[in-house]
Amino acid sequence: MTRLTDRRAVLVAVGTAAMAAASGSVTAQSSDISGIVEFENGEAIPKGQISVYLEDPAQQTQARSLSAAEVKSTGGAKTVEFTLAPAPSGRSSAPMQVVAQLQRADGWLLARGSVDYQAGTPVRITLYTVMY
Structure with a gap:
């Protein structure tokens, strides 16, 4: 027994x-980071490639990006959703930023936006037109 x-x-x-x-x-x-990207003044996001990445602003080297996602904009949507993998453990330090950049097909930067990341909350990034 x-x-x-x-x-x-x-x-x-x-x-x-x-x-x-x-x-x-x-x-x-x-634990993935999810959120939306919108264009300034609620306008439609221009056509192009949106790169969303998690950045450690405390690092002074070129390798500040810890995680990245790519989203295409067709030019008609007012918001675009994204999901970003969390930073690898041990590589991140506080505070982190989620950065979004909109580029044309030829690589020309059209807009950029960023927001401080707080764990557990959805991210909302507003893209602002880049002035050259």
């Missing part, structure tokens, strides 16, 4: 570990 009890305890432990592992992967997915 002890053998059945030991076997049952092992099976319960394995099942509990499997459930914890499965729920851990779901939790990791929900």
Whole structure:
């Protein structure tokens, strides 16, 4: 009889570990940074490529970007949604910024915007026209 009890305890432990592992992967997915990008004055976002990335402004090197996402703008939408992977653990320092840049197909920068990132809150970035 002890053998059945030991076997049952092992099976319960394995099942509990499997459930914890499965729920851990779901939790990791929900830590993604999500938000929207809009253009100044509520106008339609011009046609181009929107790059959204998480930046550590404390770093003074070129490798300040920790995570990035690309979104295409067709030129008619007033807002564009994005999802960004969280920063790799151990590489980020507070405070972080989420930066969005809109470029034409030829690489010309049209607009840029940024916002300080606070964990657990959706991000809303307003793009402002770049003046040359």
